[in-house]
Amino acid sequence: MTATTLTPAAPARRRGIHRRLGTGGTISALILTFVVLVAVLGPLLVGPQANQLNLSDAYAAPSSQYWLGQDSSGRDIFGRLVLGARTSLIGPITVVLIATLLGTVLALTAVWFRGWVDGLIVRVLDAIFAFPGLLLAILATALFGAGLSAAVVALAIAYTPYIARIIRSAALQERNLPYIAALQVQGVRGLWVCLRHLLPNISSHILANGTLAFGLVLIDLSGLSFIGLGVQPPTPDWGAMVGDGMPGIFQAYPAESLAAGAAIVVTVAAASILGDRLIESAEDAS
Template identity: 45%
Template structure:
């Protein structure tokens, strides 16, 4: 389809792609759909945690230390008698919120930097590329540890540090994709119609890159969850008595040799399930996106 622009050559209209190929769960396949269902269950459990928890996750019960699964405590209790199921549900909120914030911050900033560099090109693109190369030299978890050591442990410092560490990954991916997109005929057609560069990027280029950004976010979410759990395990993230999953793994490690691995084991299993599920969804989306672009 084309339009006739007065006094100018005919040009193809922009083809809006967006999420058109990603609307159905069928693109994920059976395993991807199951993984997506697990992700939904985890999110719903985190949101409904205050109503699902059978006990106060911080209530200490010295008479029920290391009690086994029962009707009162479905997953048993920890070394202070706290209900493990309640702590897993309560910990889901911070354990999922942290990676989500890292993903959103790094995706937003990385997309802005990558698209700007690709669109402007020249010296700006060269400077951005060199800065991203330098940022790649700092592993995310090491940067988070340094920030936590300088500004104190907690929830916010590791999130900001990992967001900065993950930014160059997203920026590089989006920069390369934006450079390819910029060379397509519809961009020139929009320019011929007098549409400004910022408007082309916001209304057309970025939406067309949205499926690729979604893939990058799903994969990055899993890595962010692992890094934040590791930081909490080291004692530089969320602090006890918070029921963050990384904190639970750390709190339970002393009881493993005494024959009570439940606290560390349950939290570690939930982390693994969450990371595998999110990464599986990301891989299925990546495969679908690549087939759609090359087919």
């Protein structure tokens, strides 16, 4: 009887999620899904020949073989744009995963123990939050050398307070609900309560703010690659492609910078819109 009661409710719940996201949120989710698929299947779609140099065809016009033309080194702009999707997404996803893991652990620890533990964690997070993430990433690359690894670690540390403070706020509201006290009275261990009950009930807030943070991190890492401190050549990356294509703009060949810049703008906009819709949905649910 229980299974019969729950089964018809599932489609309605899925439709409700679609309604809460709205048209903008749904389109944004489809765009991000498409970008992820391109990143995963990119090498199979274009192959390694997209990075081959052909200086005799520098700034060649678009053709049936090179849809967006060729860059200053004669490389396929479209092929590098596709290959660059993987590099451009790996960094932000890694930053968000690390920052979300650290932020969630710190937030739940602060909310559960409260008192001086909560105060200490909040003050540490505030101190880290005072440093701009991009500046911290630039300092990290200056100390440990240009590349993606140092920037990812620095940005993960910088974004941890941003995510932790939001998760702490949501977890604090959940912590004060009567069912938490009832579980404590029953003798259920705090770790089990956090993992089995508290964490699942704030998962929508974690997902929403992680999605929103992804777009911000993508901008930061693209900016680092643009100035030569992020992904290093010849590895294709959207931010680096915008920088590499700058000389072509002054020679009336803006295709590389425009294509890579458009990819960044569309992806960041989709992540921001979807993140906003998920935040609104999480707030309505709570």
